[in-house]
């Protein structure tokens with residue numbers, strides 16, 4: 554320790570992203586040094602933040618019978634799944650490919666639940682054979698098909714019905730899933746009748762009930778409303794003689810992007826549990842499917858300024874990360890904070906921060922005040938969820954490398970994708986020279 558006290562400053566709402574002597578660190582790792590070693594664009598994730606986010610749920614539900622199933626579509630990189638599996642976490646999958654990833658990461662299939670409106674027979678077969686905990690079924694036809702697939706295997710598929718509770722999550726329309734007029738779930742008015750059908754099918758075993766009302770939810774009321782509706786349904790279904798062993802309240806809890814202040818999981822859940830207790834369901838097994846809130850603020854994307862292009866109407870700051878790396882702005886008009894890796898006192902200008910992809914929709918941030926030069930690096934914050942897992946090869950751009958940071962140590966969990974990687978699955982190509 555030096556004699557003079559120096560306090561590093563974490564960015565507000567980003568406790569793991571810290572300026573130390575003017576340089577941006579993720580926990581104990583200097584992001585500039587990391588970018589020099591591995592190149593850009595580069596994703597870096599804090600293992601500590603990833604585990605702390607899970608621990609907040611575990612604290613919030615302490616003393617209850619519960620299972621947290623990480624909605625792995627938020628970030629399905631093996632290095633992250635391994636961390637989760639090691640912490641005893643379950644997984645919420647939406648495809649057979651995700652099940653393969655869980656197994657490759659050493660996850661326990663008995664802690665896997667399978668969501669999604671369009672499961673194929675092949676995926677049902679795969680998941681039944683693996684012995685997953687539950688299928689969250691979203692339509693009557695899906696029930697029939699699952700029943701048939703299970704019977705050909707001589708099995709009974711464990712099922713939950715995903716209910717659409719018709720509550721407004723007060724979030725972006727593209728990420729709101731619990732309203733009428735939305736493709737997800739079964740309308741709550743029809744739920745009892747669908748449970749009666751499911752209960753009569755020999756290839757099915759009713760084990761639970763499920764909902765998921767949307768994403769980036771920053772308030773408590775939508776959860777309270779959904780819980781009330783779900784518990785009304787459980788009462789009606791059990792009165793009809795069908796026991797419901799577990800209740801799955803889905804995911805959806807928001808994170809900080811732009812000063813958002815969603816309740817923390819360990820604050821929200823004790824309050825929701827009070828409502829559960831008041832209605833006499835306190836001992837029921839609970840399942841949760843959080844995605845974003847378990848990884849979103851654990852990751853940053855480091856990018857380099859390629860060119861500055863000041864103009865009459867707008868100034869463009871062209872960086873080497875693009876919509877294929879960070880699809881959320883183009884898809885949902887989403888906001889990600891952008892900060893320099895090295896603090897300086899130069900006067901700032903207002904920039905449209907854009908990527909190299911040939912689309913006007915390829916932007917990372919509008920009207921950002923930054924003091925940057927060609928060659929400087931910036932960090933795009935809150936990039937742990939729905940970035941790398943949505944990344945594509947559009948414009949034949951290889952996907953970025955990913956680093957897991959643990960204290961001051963780093964681990965490359967995905968190397969940068971090469972052109973050979975991209976060509977591998979295509980037929981009739983000549984080998985690249987060199």
Ligand SMILES: *Cc1c(COP(=O)(O)O)cnc(C)c1O
Pocket residue numbers: 624626627645668669765767768769803804805806842843844845846
């Ligand atoms: C995407 C999804 C989740 C996770 O949502 P988050 O907002 O990331 O927490 C949970 N359940 C289902 C069914 C989903 O589709």
